[in-house]
Amino acid sequence: MVKKIIIVGASSGIGHELAKIYSNTNCLVGITGRRIDKLEELKATNPSKFHIKTFDCTSDNNSEKLKELVDELGGFDLLILSSGTGELNPDLEYKLEQATIDLNVSAFTEIVDWAYNFFDQQGVGQIAAISSVGGLRGSGIAPSYNASKAYQINYLEGLRQKAKQSKKPIYITDIRPGLVDTDMAKGEGLFWVSPKEKAAKQIYTIIQKKKEIGYVTKRWILIALLLKIIPNWIYKRM
Numbered sequence: 001m002v003k004k005i006i007i008v009g010a011s012s013g014i015g016h017e018l019a020k021i022y023s024n025t026n027c028l029v030g031i032t033g034r035r036i037d038k039l040e041e042l043k044a045t046n047p048s049k050f051h052i053k054t055f056d057c058t059s060d061n062n063s064e065k066l067k068e069l070v071d072e073l074g075g076f077d078l079l080i081l082s083s084g085t086g087e088l089n090p091d092l093e094y095k096l097e098q099a100t101i102d103l104n105v106s107a108f109t110e111i112v113d114w115a116y117n118f119f120d121q122q123g124v125g126q127i128a129a130i131s132s133v134g135g136l137r138g139s140g141i142a143p144s145y146n147a148s149k150a151y152q153i154n155y156l157e158g159l160r161q162k163a164k165q166s167k168k169p170i171y172i173t174d175i176r177p178g179l180v181d182t183d184m185a186k187g188e189g190l191f192w193v194s195p196k197e198k199a200a201k202q203i204y205t206i207i208q209k210k211k212e213i214g215y216v217t218k219r220w221i222l223i224a225l226l227l228k229i230i231p232n233w234i235y236k237r238m
């Protein structure tokens with residue numbers, strides 16, 4: 001059976017690479033973003049596989065747009081939520097923090113809730129959202145980014161508990177990348193930056209296996225473990 005997938009945030013970066021991978025499988029792929037030109041370029045690589053919906057997750061009615069896309073695809077089995085933003089904000093400019101909260105917290109919540117309710121009614125489905133290793137601890141240079149990713153990690157855990165209790169086969173996958181070579185990878189002293197193609201391949205495998213949590217690339221598990229055990233008195237000096 002042809003699988004129907006929606007990738008929110010497929011115009012660049014990780015979402016774009018995942019869209020390319022899925023378009024080479026037995027799937028129809030709904031792709032979204034604000035940049036119509038990027039989405040059209042992607043569609044041109046495999047026109048029969050892609051359906052485009054252009055919208056800004058922070059200002060448009062996400063539920064309405066997603067519903068339209070599901071109708072075009074003729075079903076919905078998997079949501080991949082890759083839209084995200086975050087700026088280094090050493091001066092704590094509220095405008096920058098607000099933009100991150102609007103997309104990574106408010107829009108994230110609207111989108112995953114809509115998808116969860118759809119899958120709950122349908123009785124089956126999968127949500128895979130791209131959070132971040134950054135969500136494991138706070139950040140002095142990008143406080144709202146790390147905090148928003150912590151929100152996502154915690155929210156997804158909540159949905160996973162809800163899904164388990166519903167006894168329906170609804171799977172919640174939390175993808176936690178370290179650093180990937182997209183526009184999002186900002187700052188100095190970056191290390192273990194993965195090519196986006198490699199990251200997308202690993203993410204694809206994690207999603208296919210319906211894992212609950214996946215670190216990308218795999219060696220970021222080590223950093224995650226370290227972040228979890230470093231005491232506050234050391235962490236705040238780092």
Ligand SMILES: NC(=O)c1ccc[n+]([C@@H]2O[C@H](COP(=O)([O-])OP(=O)(O)OC[C@H]3O[C@@H](n4cnc5c(N)ncnc54)[C@H](OP(=O)(O)O)[C@@H]3O)[C@@H](O)[C@H]2O)c1
Pocket residue numbers: 008009010011012013014015032033034035036038055056057058082083084085086103130131132133134176177178179180181182183184185
């Ligand atoms: N790259 C990394 O090192 C890294 C590490 C950990 C986690 N992540 C997470 O991975 C996810 C994907 O990021 P990426 O690295 O692939 O960066 P990216 O290339 O900048 O992709 C971000 C995507 O989000 C979309 N987007 C941004 N603002 C939007 C808005 N207001 N409405 C709708 N779509 C919007 C963009 O599309 P348009 O601009 O066309 O709207 C684009 O498709 C993010 O959640 C990010 O936090 C990235």
